[in-house]
Amino acid sequence: MHNNMPISHRAIAQLMPMHVWLTPDGRIRAAGRCFQKLCRDCDLEGRLFTEVFDIRRPRSARSINGLLKADGVQLQLSLIAPPHTTLKGVVVPLEKDGGVLINLSFGIAVVDAVADFGLTLDDFAAxxxxxxxxxxxxxxxAVMDELRKLNTRLQGARIAAEEQAFTDTLTGLKNRRALEHVTARLQDHGQDFGLMHLDLDYFKAVNDTYGHAAGDHVLQQVAKILVEETRVNDTVVRIGGDEFVLVFEGPIDMKRLDRVAHRIIERLEAPISYDGAQCSVSASIGTTMSSFYQSPDWETMQRDADMALYASKRAGRSRVTLAAIQDRRGQVASG
Amino acid sequence: MHGLINRSIQCFLQDTYGPPLWRSVAEESGVGGDGFEAMLNYEDRLTDDVLGAACRHLDKSREALLEDMGTYLVSNPRLENLRRLLRFGGSNFLQFLHSLDDLRGRAKLAVDDLDLPDLEVIDDSPVAFRLECRWHWPGSGHLMTGLLRAMADDYGALVLLEVQDARNGVETVVVELLDSAFSEGRSFDLAARAG
Structure with missing residues (x-):
């Protein structure tokens, strides 16, 4: 069966713009339009193929003689001159001592090669x-760029939403931002209110012993108790970590505030179970009331409640201290 | 309608007629203050409302507006990416025209939920063509006419374009290629610019 295909070099050049035709002694005889761009200013014709390319694989094809015998072999090679572009190729021998035909391709290096050699659409076969x-x-x-922009915008929106949120996501209590609104409102209206600072005792031990999940569970249970022990109009705020602020609005006296504080401590001291463990905490509390002050201002009250809280801590924890007021009315209260 | 298309309409209105017009259009049609997100999908109705509001404000027909938008998509420097992607279609206008058969597929390769018009190029003679546009949304013929006009300029070709009335949901653009090398056109470097 006759299966020799007569084909001109012109036709080969049409089909394979990256081909190179080597003479039997391994010199470049002719090449496709794309191949010619690999060596921007020089004439490749007549040069030894192995002077232009470093043949990396197979090793047997590194010499001219080896290359000429490499029938149908896949080549990995790179340009010896900068930018040392890597290429792959296939070698086939030509009949009647016509040398060999090598067809090359850039493989994945094509993105850089297009820029390095100034290739155009017409340099590639259809x-x-x-x-x-x-x-x-x-x-x-371009799509990734759009997605990145979208992600950045969504991230920004999330941060903004978090900043605007008034809820502490772990406990569902109000957060510090909400407290600012409450205090601003109270100050504007000038109505009486009680203030309680509460700091959990032994909470760090729960975290250290049973882990943060246990700690989070305890905080949630504490929040539940605080809500149960206050009225609807009162505000319970987690201002951070294991610190809480309670604002009692409306008619309230020293005795009631003290009673509520003691009941909270009593309930908090009941062990909280988590995953088989019994977590025990308590609380130190400092309280003060707007009626103690001639012109109650929030910052002073906070500071006084805070000092009372630390007095509770110093006195051995699990207790309530009413702020000692060096008040203009000369009233000194302590508990 | 895909966010990329809605976003294109938004950019076209903002860049061509100024941000105040876009704000009025967005407010009237119920698009949020930040406008469209390119990578989200929207109801077709919203796109219709935006175009309708823009037409009223500008006292222009929907057809004329879409044609201007097609031209804008290729010729505005802010959308150089898009022009480049279109130029991948071929090294001259004729090749580009024939590549439109694949436009929808190419777009899907990049963004698989992007639904571009289904285009078919019919060669009536070596210089006369018909571009048949099928889409779920009316106006693709005018959009493509504007786009083809700008692409002809880009390749330096001289063409005559005419949209025929829609028939059976097919909008046809008649293309007459008078001179494929009428001017130098704009350059296209296959290598993407750094950055």
Whole structure:
């Protein structure tokens, strides 16, 4: 069966813009239009192929003789001159001592090669998917860029939403930001209120012994108790970690405030179970009331409640201290 | 309608007619203050409302507005990415025209939920073509006419374009290629610019 295909070099050049035709002694005889761009200013014709390319694989094809015998072998090679572009190729021998034909491709290095050698759409065969690959690289980059922008905007929106939120996400109590609103309102209206600072005792031990999940559970149970022990109009705030602020609005006296504080401590001291463990905490509390002050201002009251709280801590924890007021009315209260 | 298309309409209105017009259009049509997100999907109705509001404000027909937008998509420097992606279609206008058969597929390769018009190019003679546009949304013929006009300029080709009335949901653009090398056109470097 006659299966020799007569084909001109012109036709080969049409089909394979990256081919190179070597003479039997391994010199470049002719090449495709894309191949010629690999060596921008020099004439490749007549040069030894192995002077232009470093053949990395297979090792047997590194010499001219080996290359000429490498029928159908896949080559990995790179340009000896900068930018040392890597290429892959296939070698086939030509009949009647015509030398060999090598067809090359850039493989994944094509993105850089297009820039390095100033390649154009017409440098690639119409059947070559390289242009589609380049299109995809750019399209994907543009899409990724849009997605990155979207993510940045969403991230910004999330931060803004968090900043505006008034709720402590762990306990469902009000947060510090909400407290600012409450105090501003109270100050504007000038109505009487009681203030309680509460700091958990032995909470660190729960965290250290049973882990943060146990600690979070305890905080949630504490929050539940605080809500149960206050009225609807009162505000319970987790201002951070294991610190809470309670604002009692409306008619309230020293005795009631003290009673509520003691009941809270009593309930908090009941062990809280978590995953088989019994977590025990208590609380130190400092309280003060707006009626103690001639012109109650929030900052002073907070400081006084805080000092009372630390007095409770120093006195051995698990107790309530009423703020000692060096008040203009000359009233000194302590508990 | 895909956010990329809605976002394109938004950019077109903002860049061409100024931010105040866009704000009025967005407010009237119920688009949020930040406008469209390119990577989200929206109801077609919203796109219709935006275009409708823009037409009223500008006293322009929907067809004329879409044609201007097609031109804007190719010629505005802010959308250089898009022009580049279109230029991947071929090294001259004729090749580009034939590549439109694949436009929808190419777009899907990049963004798989992007639903572009289904285009078919019919060669009536070596210089006369018909571009048939099928889409779920009316106006693709005018959009493509504007886009083709700008792409012809980009390639330096001289063309005559005419949209025929829609028939059976197909909008046809008649393309007459008078001179494929009428001017130099704009350059296209296959290598993407750094950055």
């Amino acid at each position: 059947t070559d998917l390289t242009v589609e690959l380049l299109y995809l690289v750019e399209a994907k980059a």
